[in-house]
Every structure is written in structure tokens, then in C-alpha cells.
Amino acid sequence: xxxxxxxxxxxxxxxxxxxxxxxxxxxxxxxxxxxxxxxxxxxxxxxxxxxxxxxxxxxxxxxxxxxxxxxxxxxxxxxxxxxxxxxxxxxxxxxxxxxxxxxxxxxxxxxxxxxxxxxxxxxxxxxxxxxxxxxxxxxxxxxxxxxxxxxxxxxxxxxxxxxxxxxxxxxxxxxxxxxxxxxxxxxxxxxxxxxxxxxxxxxxxxxxxxxxxxxxxxxxxxxxxxxxxxxxxxxxxxxxxxxxxxxxxxxxxxxxxxxxxxxxxxxxxxxxxxxxxxxxxxxxxxxxxxxxxxxxxxxxxxxxxxxxxxxxxxxxxxxxxxxxxxxxxxxxxxxxxxxxxxxxxxxxxxxxxx
Numbered sequence: 198x199x200x201x202x203x204x205x206x207x208x209x210x211x212x213x214x215x216x217x218x219x220x221x222x223x224x225x226x227x228x229x230x231x232x233x234x235x236x237x238x239x240x241x242x243x244x245x246x247x248x249x250x251x252x253x254x255x256x257x258x259x260x261x262x263x264x265x266x267x268x269x270x271x272x273x274x275x276x277x278x279x280x281x282x283x284x285x286x287x288x289x290x291x292x293x294x295x296x297x298x299x300x301x302x303x304x305x306x307x308x309x310x311x312x313x314x315x316x317x318x319x320x321x322x323x324x325x326x327x328x329x330x331x332x333x334x335x336x337x338x339x340x341x342x343x344x345x346x347x348x349x350x351x352x353x354x355x356x357x358x359x360x361x362x363x364x365x366x367x368x369x370x371x372x373x374x375x376x377x378x379x380x381x382x383x384x385x386x387x388x389x390x391x392x393x394x395x396x397x398x399x400x401x402x403x404x405x406x407x408x409x410x411x412x413x414x415x416x417x418x419x420x421x422x423x424x425x426x427x428x429x430x431x432x433x434x435x436x437x438x439x440x441x442x443x444x445x446x447x448x449x450x451x452x453x454x455x456x457x458x459x460x461x462x463x464x465x466x467x468x469x470x471x472x473x474x475x476x477x478x479x480x481x482x483x484x485x486x487x488x489x490x491x492x493x494x495x496x497x498x499x500x501x502x503x504x505x506x507x508x509x510x511x512x513x514x515x516x517x518x519x520x521x522x523x524x525x526x527x528x529x530x531x532x533x534x535x536x537x538x539x540x541x542x543x544x545x546x547x548x549x550x551x
Contacts, residue, residue: 237281268368
């Protein structure tokens, strides 16, 4: 039995915590993948101060950022992230990434080292980097205003993708397999799932996803628009993109992932509730009174919120609150999760709970 193809998830995902010191050209070093983790998707957030979530990637270059809590266009600042390095990244003196004494979190995903190529699987050329083993690709494309198919390069059907317009203000759009091809979510707000056709009311295939082509639903394909997307396929023992139904009980819903999670982002899809992110670098232990919540759709500081407590288990996570944001009775939630360790390694070695 193949339990996993990725024994060490830190090969492709890691979380780094650091405290700002306001010095320029500061090198931040990861402790992941035996000292070899150059990020391609870098998501930064101040924990102890209010500022936007900053999302950088090696397709667009270090100086360009988009912000998950706003619908604003791409923003350039050479004093935020200055370089992606062999085992980390470099920041400047910008207060949003390196303000003195302010605590920070950096969520990082590794794709293909910034190596891009044109992909013509669809009807538009995509500047793409892809890592099929990790089930992750980053692409940019230009809109035409007519229905397009966009090559994602994963070789299997993606479970989720996140898309953002770069050259003008427009909402973040999230496709999740659990919602189907006629519904979606916004990363920059807490609205329930919307009935829209921005992905063409068409499910993705093993080679492409569709944008535009449905009346008045061309936000991912305006003529002259430029876009970035992050596309994800599920990999056993490493990543999971699913849904669960809450039970409204402190002995909450158990969600099987097949691994011990390192990072979980979830959202109620059937009611207006904020997205929230938890990770094991900021969660000290199960039943911790400080559930250390960060919310992609706002710039707030890290919140201590017992209403979103969860236990991290060897094979998934378990809700420990009845709150509607994470475990409301009869409500449906979508999530994306990445592993700290597979439940069972490729050699048949099991992991343990926290």
C-alpha cells in the first residue's frame, strides 16, 4: 500500500516565525527540508500589529505583492521582500515585514524554484511553474473578455485554485471542488458561497480550468486584465482539500486528512463567516486556550479565540467548539490543509498526535 509519496512535507511547505528588527537586507532562514527550502509562494502577516496579508511569488518577482484582505491591484515595494534565497528569504526595512519588535509569520510553499515556461494546454498562453509531485502550480495569464481555458500543468484535476486580478482592483476568487463549478468564495471577505460562473460553470480537467464565458461573470477574464493563480491537486499524506459538516458541539466534528496537519485554512461556505488560518508553529498544544487565529480577509492582529479551538491529530483535526465560524450545527465548511507528517510514511512508520 502506498501511504504517501512525500515522507517529509517540509520539502514543500514550511512555517517560519520571526520578530522584526528594522534592519535592511535581513536574511531569514528556514528550518526545513534539511536546509534546502527556497520559497516560491510566500505569505507574510504581522501577528502583533495590524497590516495586510502580503502574498508574494517567484512568478511575479519579489517586489510585487497582492493582499488577501483587499481587492486592490498588485503593489510594488522593493523594501519588503528583497530576495528568495536557497533556504529562506530576505526582507528590507518596510514596517509590514520587519518592524522592530513586531512578531511575524511566514507561510511558504515550494514549487519549481521560480523556473517558468509557457504552457499552451489551453486557449491562452500561461507563464507557468509547476511541481506535480507536490500538486502545486503558479501561473499568470492575460484576459481577452471571451471564454478561455487556462493550463495549470498539474497533470491531474485540481481540487482548488485561487485567482487574483493584478492590474486593477477586483475580488479574489476561490474555486473549491466541494462547492462545484457554479459556486465560489472570495478570499478577501467572509461572504457565504456565491452563485457565480467566473470559472465558466465548468469543472477543471487534468490539463485546464475555464474562465469567463458566462454572462456578466468575466472577472477572471476581462479584456486587458492580467491575472495570477495558485492551483492545487491533492497528494496523499501531504495535502487535502475537502469539506465537513459541523455538529454544534464542543466534542466537534472530526476531519480526516490522512496526515498530521501543519497548516489549516477553513471557511464556512453556507453562512457569512470569516476565513481563518491556524498552524502548529503558533498553536502550542491541543486544548490550548490560545487558538492563535489569523484571518485572510482582514488585517487584524492575531486573535486569541477559544471559539475556534481544534485538536491536531495524527490523521486529521477535530473541532473543539460549537461556534458557527468553525463548527456550527448543520453548517458546511471547506478547508485546505498541508501536512507536518504523513499518518504513515512510505516505509509504514506511523506518526503520533500532539
